[in-house]
Amino acid sequence: MASTNIIKAIMFLLVLSLANNITPCEAQLSSTFYDRSCPKALRTIRTAIRTAISRERRMAASILRLHFHDCFVQGCDASILLDDSPSIISEKNALPNKGSVRGYEVIEAAKAKVEKLCPGVVSCADVLTLAARDASKMVGGPSWSVKLGRRDSTNASLVQAEAGLPSFKAPLDSLISTFGDNGLNVRDMVALSGAHTIGQAQCFLFRDRIYNNGSDINVGFASTRRRGCPLNSGNEKLAALDLVTPNSFDNNYFKNLIQKKGLLESDQVLFSGGSTDSIVREYSNNHSKFKSDFATAMVKMSEIRPLTGQEGVLRKICGALP
Numbered sequence: 001m002a003s004t005n006i007i008k009a010i011m012f013l014l015v016l017s018l019a020n021n022i023t024p025c026e027a028q029l030s031s032t033f034y035d036r037s038c039p040k041a042l043r044t045i046r047t048a049i050r051t052a053i054s055r056e057r058r059m060a061a062s063i064l065r066l067h068f069h070d071c072f073v074q075g076c077d078a079s080i081l082l083d084d085s086p087s088i089i090s091e092k093n094a095l096p097n098k099g100s101v102r103g104y105e106v107i108e109a110a111k112a113k114v115e116k117l118c119p120g121v122v123s124c125a126d127v128l129t130l131a132a133r134d135a136s137k138m139v140g141g142p143s144w145s146v147k148l149g150r151r152d153s154t155n156a157s158l159v160q161a162e163a164g165l166p167s168f169k170a171p172l173d174s175l176i177s178t179f180g181d182n183g184l185n186v187r188d189m190v191a192l193s194g195a196h197t198i199g200q201a202q203c204f205l206f207r208d209r210i211y212n213n214g215s216d217i218n219v220g221f222a223s224t225r226r227r228g229c230p231l232n233s234g235n236e237k238l239a240a241l242d243l244v245t246p247n248s249f250d251n252n253y254f255k256n257l258i259q260k261k262g263l264l265e266s267d268q269v270l271f272s273g274g275s276t277d278s279i280v281r282e283y284s285n286n287h288s289k290f291k292s293d294f295a296t297a298m299v300k301m302s303e304i305r306p307l308t309g310q311e312g313v314l315r316k317i318c319g320a321l322p
């Protein structure tokens with residue numbers, strides 16, 4: 001009869017919903033993860049990061065970048081921190097990282113402090129995520145609340161680090177797709193590129209751009225930058241990514257792009273007649289909108305494929321497997 005069928009259907013749905021409640025949910029990140037197990041973890045990390053940045057202000061930039069290069073390769077699992085060993089081919093030697101990514105020792109020092117406080121509790125991936133948030137705040141950037149409970153990888157992938165990190169010569173569609181692969185949309189990509197409001201880049205990464213006399217570069221800017229970046233030497237000479245306020249987190253990066261004063265090709269391509277021009281204009285006109293979008297995008301980036309629950313491990317030393 002129709003009514004028994006309805007009763008059967010209701011019973012079926014009831015059982016289904018019960019089963020759903022009983023099945024343990026996948027472990028998730030949580031903002032209170034260490035509140036009981038290591039209540040002083042966040043404060044301890046912040047102090048360590050503050051010490052490093054007051055010693056060298058550029059370290060704020062380096063740590064933000066370190067976190068980005070961790071998250072885009074296998075997710076935010078501290079894989080980038082593992083050193084070479086018989087079982088690990090370190091991401092540190094991947095092309096975008098070698099001789100370029102900095103700050104490993106700062107994260108290791110912060111981790112050593114929390115390890116002393118609460119042995120075997122706080123992951124390297126969480127230390128790095130918190131450090132990036134603290135670094136932004138300390139140089140005038142936004143702050144945000146970080147969900148915790150990431151675990152550390154048991155491996156690293158040099159191959160993925162070379163394939164999955166964007167190139168300084170990447171055209172716009174390739175930047176959009178690399179970020180898209182990581183669940184980040186076009187606005188996230190533009191906002192996150194605004195991290196180039198601080199920090200520095202090496203001559204060999206922007207030499208072609210400043211010597212090519214292309215039309216998408218300000219002539220005065222190119223000539224200034226040539227003085228610090230010889231055509232045939234000085235590969236490692238540094239220039240600020242934001243020529244106006246290289247040590248402060250602000251929206252001058254976007255104002256520079258509108259004046260064709262982006263340092264890297266991947267910077268200028270965000271404002272060169274393509275689909276992201278309007279976003280660059282918006283951020284250049286609205287500092288607070290940039291800051292809040294940056295914070296939102298950082299949270300999204302910091303939650304790329306984390307290991308949680310029983311996945312992965314907790315490393316005692318970030319550079320080595322336990």
Ligand code: HEM
Pocket residue numbers: 058060061062063064065068099100101102166167168169170175192193195196198199200201202205241264266
């Ligand atoms: C959009 C694609 C991106 C490309 C192609 C790119 C590329 C680069 C390159 C080539 C450098 C200079 C490295 C060197 O001179 O050794 C650099 C520096 C930097 N990048 Fe990016 N980046 C991108 C996105 C990001 C994102 C998403 C962040 C963080 C949220 C970030 C943060 C930084 C910082 C802070 C520096 C300066 C680091 C320092 O001074 O130590 N970048 N980036």
Ligand SMILES: *[C@@H]1O[C@H](CO)[C@@H](O)[C@H](O)[C@H]1NC(C)=O
Pocket residue numbers: 154155156157
């Ligand atoms: C690293 O380990 C994860 C989890 O065990 C695995 O899915 C992934 O394929 C491994 N990656 C490499 C490069 O071995």
Ligand SMILES: *[C@@H]1O[C@H](CO)[C@@H](O)[C@H](O)[C@H]1NC(C)=O
Pocket residue numbers: 211212213
């Ligand atoms: C670009 O212009 C400068 C100075 O005007 C000149 O010395 C240089 O050779 C030019 N470079 C190219 C690639 O045309």
Ligand SMILES: *[C@@H]1O[C@H](CO)[C@@H](O)[C@H](O)[C@H]1NC(C)=O
Pocket residue numbers: 285286288289292
């Ligand atoms: C800037 O963005 C904020 C949102 O963060 C918005 O409320 C405000 O109206 C914008 N200001 C301007 C001048 O567009």
